[in-house]
Amino acid sequence: GAVVSQHPSRVICKSGTSVKIECRSLDFQATTMFWYRQFPKQSLMLMATSNEGSKATYEQGVEKDKFLINHASLTLSTLTVTSAHPEDSSFYICSASGGQGAREQYFGPGTRLTVT
C-alpha cells in the first residue's frame, strides 16, 4: 500500500513554455502533499506544502507565481512550472501523507525536467 505515482517521469521542454507534473496517491487519500526539488548530488529542498482544497504554502524563496500548485482532490496534486527556463531544470519529487495525524510521507518516483 501507500503508492504515489508521478507523471511524466521525464520531460524536455523549450524555454518559455509551461510544464505540468502530476502527483497521485493510488491507494490512500492524501490530505497533504509536498513538492520537493532536488539538485544533482544534493538533498531535497521543500518547495511547498498543499492541503486538499486550500492554497499551497510556499517555502521562503520559492516563487508561487512560477511554481503553481493545485491540490484539487484527495488523490491528485499538480505542479506547473510556468515560463520555464534552463535554471528550472531539476528533479522534482512529490510526496503525500494521509490524515489522522500521520507524519509519514510516501514519495513519488520523481520527474526529471530538462529545459532547453
Added chain:
Amino acid sequence: GNSVTQMEGPVTLSEEAFLTINCTYTATGYPSLFWYVQYPGEGLQLLLKATKADDKGSNKGFEATYRKETTSFHLEKGSVQVSDSAVYFCALSAGGTSYGKLTFGQGTILTVHP
C-alpha cells in the same frame, strides 16, 4: 529551527562489510525520525522509522535506534550487499508549525563493491 546532520560521504565498502552512517538532529519537542533510501534516478523509499525515544526501526537488515540523550539516529547494517548502493537520507518530522514537514540531512552516498 529543526536540522539534521549526516556524516559526509561518499562511503565505499566491500561486500559483507559493516555499515554505519551517523545522523544527529536538532529539534524542538519529540520528533519522529526516518531513514530514506534513494536509488539512482528514482524517488525516495522509506527504509525505517522510529517515533519515540529508544525505539528501534529495522528493515532489510538495516537498523537505527532513536537516542534522545545523544540526539542521534545512526543507521547500521551488519553485512552490506552490492544492491545496497544508493543515497541514504536521514530525516525528522517535528510538531508545532512544522507539523508534517520533513527536514532532511544532506544525504550520504554509499557504494558497495563486490
